[in-house]
């Protein structure tokens with residue numbers, strides 16, 4: 001945990017933002033894998049971690065703004081629990097660690113909430129994303145699961161987003177710490193990218209690096225020679241000379257701050273001329289985007305700039321044609337880059353995505369586009385100092401998409417389909433780093449993971 005005062009201060013700010021009512025925050029419980037006592041590794045809810053720091057199952061909390069009281073709900077372990085799982089701190093000890101002096105058994109939560117609801121007090125809750133918590137919330141407040149999202153408190157969501165978006169120094173230290181492990185995961189994968197090696201061998205080693213550093217991966221490892229499938233979790237292929245290995249992977253710091261980096265490595269350590277040309281376009285787009293980062297600039301603008309670099313590079317190579325600006329405005333580049341340039345990162349790899357992407361990435365000033373490609377951009381709003389974001393452009397040759405667009409005669413003025421079809425089988429290239437937004441610029445977090453053509457080849461080859 002951070003210092004107790006960190007959590008006390010965060011809750012104080014939350015209360016000031018909301019002004020009235022009761023805030024209900026649910027922690028996570030163990031989640032069964034294939035039978036009740038065989039569970040996935042426990043992962044606490046990120047907002048619960050943010051406001052209380054308690055990394056334990058079966059807890060909930062109420063912050064009563066009107067009476068200025070805070071309650072931690074939970075149950076002390078029984079002797080039977082202790083025999084199987086070991087001793088854990090008592091509820092009182094846990095409450096003390098986070099600066100709360102009122103504790104109650106979990107079953108009291110329902111009574112408290114029903115009493116508040118009976119008096120027509122506002123009960124603010126966040127949209128639950130786990131089945132267990134949806135059922136629990138239904139029992140607590142009688143809100144049908146299908147209505148829980150729309151009835152979640154927009155005021156609470158906005159307040160939480162505004163606090164969690166701007167990272168404190170202690171959070172940045174955690175992110176930097178996690179980057180040491182991320183560096184090792186990625187450079188190890190580069191070195192292992194040799195003909196004859198199976199993807200699963202590398203995936204196992206790099207996930208093992210995260211685990212042996214005392215943490216877990218921040219999302220299931222994407223490690224594939226079929227990088228054209230954006231979130232490909234299949235690891236069954238054998239690598240061959242000429243393949244590109246795309247590795248999009250990250251870990252969590254001990255306090256659960258996530259990393260999310262992507263590198264693409266030529267199997268055997270040498271890019272082909274075509275791979276080199278396309279890699280360089282993605283790298284140019286990434287560097288231009290990173291260099292555009294500073295407080296006050298809209299991330300949507302940076303996304304469009306990166307797409308223009310991609311469209312311009314692909315035009316020089318003959319995959320695209322016509323006016324680059326118009327091609328990007330109309331969305332033709334999305335054939336090759338159908339995803340957004342990046343997202344916020346923090347306690348989640350896609351930070352706060354459970355609260356709603358548009359609350360996190362957009363606001364009254366900048367609304368989400370509904371076009372294919374740009375519509376997938378998770379973050380569009382103006383950047384503020386202290387935001388931590390990813391920048392992750394890519395170029396992909398997705399056979400089904402190329403075929404569909406050609407059949408539909410889409411953007412014939414901007415795309416050379418014959419040339420694009422010749423590169424089916426190329427795979428995909430993505431390059432991703434984590435960037436801290438500063439008042440007048442940016443800082444790339446962590447020790448730089450090899451990224452230029454020369455650096456990648458030199459790391460992969462020996």
Ligand code: GLY
Nearest residue numbers: 219248260392432
């Ligand atoms: N690893 C998922 C992403 O880059 O957004």
Ligand code: MN
Nearest residue numbers: 248260261432
């Ligand atoms: Mn990623």
Ligand code: MN
Nearest residue numbers: 260390392432
């Ligand atoms: Mn990402």
